[in-house]
Each structure stands twice: as structure tokens, then as C-alpha cells.
Amino acid sequence: MNMIDVRGLNFAFGEGELRRQVLRDIHLSVDVGEIVILTGPSGSGKTTLLTILGGLRLATSGSVVVLGEQLVRSDAATRHAIRRQTGYIFQQHNLFLALTATENVCMALELHDRFSEEERVAAAHQILTQVGLGRHLDYRPAQLSGGQRQRVSIARALVSRPKIVLADEPTASLDKHSGHDAVEILRSLAKQNGTTIFIVTHDYRILDIADRIINLEDGVIN
Numbered sequence: 501m502n503m504i505d506v507r508g509l510n511f512a513f514g515e516g517e518l519r520r521q522v523l524r525d526i527h528l529s530v531d532v533g534e535i536v537i538l539t540g541p542s543g544s545g546k547t548t549l550l551t552i553l554g555g556l557r558l559a560t561s562g563s564v565v566v567l568g569e570q571l572v573r574s575d576a577a578t579r580h581a582i583r584r585q586t587g588y589i590f591q592q593h594n595l596f597l598a599l600t601a602t603e604n605v606c607m608a609l610e611l612h613d614r615f616s617e618e619e620r621v622a623a624a625h626q627i628l629t630q631v632g633l634g635r636h637l638d639y640r641p642a643q644l645s646g647g648q649r650q651r652v653s654i655a656r657a658l659v660s661r662p663k664i665v666l667a668d669e670p671t672a673s674l675d676k677h678s679g680h681d682a683v684e685i686l687r688s689l690a691k692q693n694g695t696t697i698f699i700v701t702h703d704y705r706i707l708d709i710a711d712r713i714i715n716l717e718d719g720v721i722n
């Protein structure tokens with residue numbers, strides 16, 4: 501089953517003379533549980549494609565179906581629904597510095613009002629333990645290493661058991677060892693749960709975790 505199905509997607513920033521086409525006739529489908537890595541030079545359009553897939557940016561041409569919903573020319577409610585079912589991991593981990601690891605992970609569940617406070621804490625502790633941070637539950641980001649912080653953000657992205665995880669340069673601030681460890685944890689948890697993962701990266705050291713590698717150059721997949 502396709503989790504992501506893109507056909508004939510074009511995307512440009514700006515209007516008139518300032519118009520700059522960033523994605524050109526993109527066709528792409530990603531299956532349930534598949535791990536896809538998108539590579540390509542700086543400025544080739546990788547982040548733009550990721551944000552369209554995640555419902556963070558609106559496309560107006562072609563077709564982009566994610567979890568069965570058409571995102572091209574979609575309304576805000578449709579994009580909001582996709583965002584709720586997607587986990588995000590960013591280069592700058594985006595953790596709240598004043599909150600502990602547990603509290604940061606719990607935040608991701610507050611959007612889902614079906615969980616009580618106790619259930620949220622229990623789920624956060626479980627996933628933090630799975631990413632190897634069972635002894636750092638009450639640490640704040642400043643007390644953690646870069647690799648540990650990125651594992652908190654992986655835990656936060658996975659705690660609501662999203663069907664899709666989108667990651668933008670998840671290893672950019674990490675050394676080789678912690679970068680590979682972090683994505684390997686992501687890979688193994690995703691495989692257990694049948695989560696589809698789409699990673700944008702320049703980091704050739706993590707290509708081995710992918711089921712498929714796609715290269716984007718100047719807005720074209722080749």
C-alpha cells in the first residue's frame with residue numbers, strides 16, 4: 501500500500517521575474533514501512549519536497565496523496581490532519597530547553613487529547629527507554645549530549661505511533677558514531693511498527709539504513 505504517492509508535482513517560490521522553480525515533475529511513491537533517503541546538493545529542493553509531504557507547505561499543481569488524502573490545493577483542515585499523523589525530526593532537534601526529556605516527549609501527545617497525563621508520562625518513559633535514555637528521563641536538553649538530544653527528538657516523533665516520520669538532516673549536528681546510532685534506533689523502531697520513514701540528508705554515512713535512496717538534483721529526481 502502506498503503511504504505517499506506523488507505525481508507530476510511542480511513547485512515554485514515567488515511570482516513573475518522572481519519566480520524560481522524548485523521542484524520539476526516529481527513522481528514518487530513510498531510503501532508502508534519503507535525507509536527512503538532523499539539526497540542531493542544544497543538547494544536542490546529536498547526540504548521543500550519534505551515540507552509539502554508533511555502538509556507544512558501547500559502545493560498547487562500535480563498530485564500529492566499522503567495517507568490517502570490529496571494535499572494539492574487542500575484546505576487547512578486536511579493538512580492539519582496529516583500533520584497530526586506525522587512525526588517530524590529536524591536538524592535543530594527543536595526541544596524545549598526548559599523541559600525535561602519526558603516533558604518534551606509528552607508535548608507530542610498533548611495534541612492527542614485521548615491520553616490522560618499518566619498515560620502520556622508512561623508512553624514517554626517507554627519510548628525514551630527504547631531509544632536508550634531510560635536513565636535520562638528527567639534531564640533537560642542542556643544536560644544531554646547532541647546524540648542524546650537527537651534521540652529525545654526521535655522519541656518525540658515516534659511516541660504517538662505516527663504512520664509516517666519525516667526527518668530533515670537528522671544527523672547534521674552529530675558525529676559519525678552518534679549520528680549512525682540515532683538513525684539506526686529510528687530504523688529499528690520504525691521496522692517494528694511498520695512506520696514509513698522519509699529522510700532528507702547529505703550524510704552518506706547513514707545511507708545504509710535506507711531501503712531506497714533517491715537523488716534530487718535541481719528539482720528533478722534522477
Ligand SMILES: Nc1ncnc2c1ncn2[C@@H]1O[C@H](COP(=O)(O)OP(=O)(O)OP(=O)(O)O)[C@@H](O)[C@H]1O
Pocket residue numbers: 513514522540541542543544545546547548549
Ligand atoms: N521560503 C522560500 N522562499 C523563496 N525561496 C525559497 C524558500 N525556501 C527555499 N527557497 C529556495 O528554494 C531552493 C530549494 O531549497 P530547499 O531548502 O528545498 O533545498 P535543499 O535541497 O533542502 O537544500 P539544503 O540541502 O541546503 O537544505 C533554494 O534555492 C532556496 O533558496
